[in-house]
Amino acid sequence: MSFFQPHVPKAQKQAADPQHQPWVEKYRPKTIEDVSAQEHTVAVLRKTLTSSNLPHMLFYGPPGTGKTSTILALARQLFGPDNFRSRVLELNASDERGISIVREKIKNFARQTPRAQAVASDGKTYPCPPYKIIILDEADSMTQDAQAALRRIMELYARITRFCLVCNYVTRIIEPLASRCSKFRFKPLDPSSTSTRLEQIASAENVPVDADTIQALISTSHGDLRRAITYLQSASRLAMSTTPPSKITPRDVQEIAGVVPDAVVSDFATALGIEQIGGDGMDVDMDNTGRTKEKGFDGVRGKVREIIREGYSASQIISQLHDHVVHHPTLTARQKAKCALAFAEADKALCDGADEELWILEVGLRVHKAMSSES
Incomplete structure (x- = not known):
């Protein structure tokens, strides 16, 4: 009996089957042009792609309106797939983000000088400006001390590092930090934008939905597109589990959403x-x-x-x-x-x-x- 395990290439290990991928991730916007219903923010950020001059930014608004998706899409368009990992640091609320993390991990990444641009492997040309981006998702959960420590880092390394703070409640960001950022408000998605996006996803996944079902998804999600997509995926799995496959009804959506019919x-x-x-x-x-x-x-x-x-x-x-x-x-x-x-x-x-x-x-x-x- 052999005690040696067969070698599996790293890329093969990390490859995810699209069939088993959550639709929220599968259909996350790849470019800022794909972001739904945030016309003002998209128009401003589109200009940064041509000028390559990005300020510190503060994205705020309700959950599921595209805040994290927008900054990730912008970063990919700026740096390309090869430089994305070395130029972008993303910290989520699941990470420890007390004052020690700010002083160590964030400060160490912010002080590193970006490497010279490499030739993109996909053959495309990217702006690849001479700075890095640090994304602090759900920044409103950071402690007051951590936010205060962040102020000096933002000033010291502004030449080579840009910060993007993402939060639901802008009032929980201390004023000295908020004043250093350009603020972008993300509003809840309007029904027409949500409907268009849900119909695109349903069409791509070959899931038949009617107008009443789309309306039920919109009314139960309250402007949260991420929640609406999750409900659609859950409802489609429920419908496909029967023999023969049944059609998704508004009542199915309400049951999945925990809403009283x-x-x-x-x-x-x-x-x-x-x-x-x-x-x-x-x-x-x-x-x-x-x-x-x-x-x-x-x-x-x-x-x-x-x-x-x-x-x-x-x-x-x-x-x-x-x-x-x-x-x-x-x-x-x-x-x-x-x-x-x-x-x-x-x-x-x-x-x-x-x-x-x-x-x-x-x-x-x-x-x-x-x-x-x-x-």
Whole structure:
């Protein structure tokens, strides 16, 4: 028996099968032109490719809007595949980024003089400017001391090193650090941009999706494209796992996203006395099984028990019921205000660890009272 292991080339070890790759990484923008819906930022950064003069930058905005993808795509266009690893240092929130890391790892990389440009292996010409880029992803999680130590490093090595701070909350970046950077705000993606990108990915992966499914992906992701792509991949795997493969439905997307299906929220709202949006105004006294619906306290309590048995989150139910009430076209301002007060008190109680069933029942009864008192 041989104790020697067969030699596997390093490149072969690291090669990832595209079939098993998360779609978020597979379809990450390769150039800044591929970045969706951030026209102003892309226009400014496009000019840096021609001038090769890059300032320190601060990218901020909600998750999944393309902040990290944009700076990585820009770095690849500046340095090319050969120089990318030697010219770019990326530190994420998973790395320890206290003051010791700033003083050692970041400072050591920042002080190194960039090597001369090598001929690109892919035959393309890259600007390859005479500086390096340090990307600090989720910089708002850095300690105050670490951020303070970073100020001097940014000044000392500005000639050969540029910093790009990426964060969700710009207010957590200390002002002396923020003032040294050009700020770029990334806004949540609009529905049309998200829809276009999701349709491109679905087409590339041969996943049939209709307009309702795309709308469900957009509404559950709230402008976070990364989340929408992840939901699409999960839903496609769920649909392909059946025999024969089924079609992705909006309800599938809502189940994967942990969102309460619209039909459940609408049914609960009807039990509370809220008129159905787009309904014919008729009061239906029979449920789906042909039995007479209970009304008043017993009806609300029965519906709450159904929701709890299904295992839906109380905070999610209250959040979606809030949106249903606030956007309802026929409710009065007084009714909406009474409901909003009940939702706010329930949200606070649930955050403090209160019983979910009792508070859904409390909200249901108060909403029912608000509807019946002015009917």
